[in-house]
Amino acid sequence: MNINALLDEKAIFIPLTSTDKNSIIANMIDGLAASGSVSNKEAYMDAVLTRESTGSTGIGFSVAIPHGKSSGVAKAGLAFAKLSTPTDWQSLDGEPVKVVFMIAVPEAAEGNEHLKILIALSRKLIDSEFREKLMAVEHSDQLKSLLATIE
């Protein structure tokens, strides 16, 4: 599984210094636009915030996975941010979030390959060992090697 194919350097923020949910999301979307994944920032932002309002993407364990499916997404992509300050995300367990994965899903079905990659990542987030390593990442290379371990 080549997760790293979906994760561009420009979309990795270690650390990200923003301290509120909305600016974190905005910064990460900028990263996705820079990497060519997002073609229309407003449309995609809309999708992400809408999803967020139906139910928080703070799944607990200090992890959040904001995501959106939008015509403003040119190709599937991932963004990662390690927050310098743990931020409230109205998470399921009430705890602040330290690590954010943002997922961009294109509207039209471009084939399931990329979706499967994103699904694999989602599944892995349930594994506590994986999460601990994720929290400990200091550099984008470490992140990439960690992600490469996902089958």
Next chain:
Amino acid sequence: MKKILAVTACPTGVAHTYMAAESLIKAAKEKNIPLKVETRGAVGVENEFTEQEIAEAHAIIVAADTDVLESRFAGKPVVKVAVAQAIKNPAGLLEEALAKQASAPVDFAKQVEQSKSERSAARSGPYKHLMTGVSHMLPLVVAGGLLIALSFIFGIEAFKVEGTFAAALMKIGGGSAFALMVPVLAGFISFSIAEKPGLAPGLIGGMLASSIGAGFLGGILAGFLAGYTALFLKKNIKLPRNLEGLKPILLIPLLASAFTGLMMIYVIGEPVKAIMDGLTAWLTGLGTTNAVLLGLLLGAMMAFDMGGPVNKAAYTFAVGLLGSEVYGPMAAVMAAGMTPPLGLFLATLLAKNKFTKEERDAGKSASILGISFITEGAIPFAAGDPFRVIPSIMVGSAITGALSMAFGATLRAPHGGVFVLPIPNAVSHLGLYALAIVIGTVVTAVMLSVLKKPVEQRNQA
């Protein structure tokens, strides 16, 4: 073990759907709960539940923010939550699902129906053809056998006096219904193989089998012969377009019937007649020991797969013999087919603490099925605990079969369970026959009660 199903779905379909699934799977593993998760995500539906799985599930967790076709779960207990809940508290959801009250007993009968129809659908090949023949033959045997028995109300020889009501009954039952038995068996075996073109040669072959004295065995052979001949002709005769119509109406009936008929008269008929004569003589002259052994065998076969091929083999054997006026095995077979569900019902009464409430309710339904000679009533219990249930019912049925043969009980009708017993002359040695059924039921119940563990210990199994 209670099986739980869970279906997860979220709008975007890449994250929560699968995280919920992972969460539930992880929690289920820790608690040792059998769980299957269907995911409905952006890549489509994975691990979709089969009807069988839904029917066998104790409860279903729906952790979804979008539609998951809930109508599938009608009648089953459902725990419905938002998909995020499954990520947050999978253990709690599983506990909630386990604690749900079981479905009403009405669904037990539905479960049995479903098992039966699935088995029916799964049959293929020669077995399916044989069963088609048998199922078409059965009503004839039921009606014929009972009418003959009724004629005996007027006295065993009463039918011999011309013009009496008894004679009329015997003419309908023995002279007509029974006379059609073997031709219909052969005809529909052949029909199953070759469809309409097979019917005529099959009927004819069966009629010949009957008149030659080759009995139901001859009928089975005639049916297969006619069927495969007709099929062969159907596939291999090539005619110009405008003559195609002649095939099913003239050529196949003529050629297949001629071939089957000639084979029956010159080749198959006599040897099979000899076999049937030998078999009939052997069965009527059975010394008690051999009769008991036969009863043991037939009984065990009836319980082994409760309506499956082994059961059906014993059953068909017994029914076929009715046409040759051998009535002992039929009694043994029906009695042995009644004791599995009856024994299970009795077990749920004797050892209440070893059965869940669900099972005790199911036991009540099983009792009705048992007295009606629907052996399949035992299947749901056997499916849940095969290594204890199947030996228990086999032992009980074998004993019943043996006792029935030992007591010399005979039965003229191939079905009906307890409802056929009061019909005069349908059963001989009625009291002892009923006793045989009771004894087998008790044996099964006691054996299972001893083998089963109390419910609290079950989950450690």
